[in-house]
Amino acid sequence: MTFEDNDLYRDITGFAHDTPVWVQRTAEAWTEAGLLVFGVLFVIFWWRARHADSRAFAIAALAPVATAVAYVCSELLKSVITEERPCRAVPDALPSLITCPPTGDWSFPSNHSTIAGGAAVTLVLVRRALVWLTAPMALLMAFSRVFVGVHYPHDVAAGLLFGVLLAFLAVRVGTGPVARLTETMRASSSSAARWLTGPGATATARPSRHAAHARR
Template sequence: MDFVDNGLYRDITEYARDTPTWIQHTAEIGTEAGLLVFVALFVAGWWRARHAGTRAFAIAALAPVATAVAYVCSEVLKSGVTQERPCRAVAGAAAPLAECPPHGDWSFPSNHATIAGASALTLVLVRRALVWLTVPLALLMAFSRVFVGVHYPHDVAAGLLLGAVLALTVVRLGTRPATRLATALRGSPAPAARWLAGPGPAPVTERPAPPYTTHRRR
């Protein structure tokens, strides 16, 4: 398995070195910029959910929290596995495009991929239409970590799966208490709490029924 993974890592990094310079620079920037895109989507999802029902708001508020929990779990697992980065461990591999992290910043699983997997899934739970944006972005971010030479393929695959599973678990377990909290915030006398949770959906006003008229027969 290590032989196959090392060979795939070499193939990808060698291919990366043969790509045009603009692609290399885009990959280096994009591997970090993708995180900012997810942050912006979290903020947009929260803002939109302020005018939605309490359950929808609760899920939108839980999305970044679930992602943070997935990241912490990834970091704990990484500290236990202590796998060396491929940019130091794989002999004969092409030089990485990004700077190789220092010794002690372990490789398995990929924190970036974990965050990407968790973000993609939770944002889809917030709004299903986002699947066409978040899933490709998460896959691209995960691949970019191998492309720039700082992770093995199995690091990012495990990170995506770990992030998605943990984030889904947190949202499922936390939706009910978060919904109760959202209800309390919207009914709070504190203006800051009401602003944070938003006003909720606009009340539906019923249109008055048209007046009853009779028609004479001629």
């Protein structure tokens, strides 16, 4: 199955070949390294959420899980649609900057873009201000997949949308149950469970001088 954006694909890959070598190498690195950066962000905000209330912790814990759910659904959809990669299917196109995936590793939708969209939106649910970081990261990752020549533009657009929608829904559906599980684990006698979920939003503020004086 194919769609008609061959000309746009040729334009983008032609532009990629005209860029300096360092730009090409950066795009080649980012197309994979971006996944690692999202993974690091997941860990950072899970760790911080250990000192937050149960709902905030639930959202942070669900962020990578929801992204993984979106990825699995994307992989299943690829196996149904079976679109050939543009680096093999588009006539008169320049060679891809990275090795063209083998036949059977289908093109639509882009798994990388699905993960990027899912990660971006779930991290924004954790902390809204992250939109200024995660949205550009996701867009750059999606564009890089076309830039290096292994996806059509429609692959990455669909992947982003697919990841955003599925991950968002997964977090919304799972937040309540995971928040209740978090409260149970925080009250558990298991030290591993308590470490995993953290102490929660405990009242650690010192009493004011006025309050201390009033108690004397």
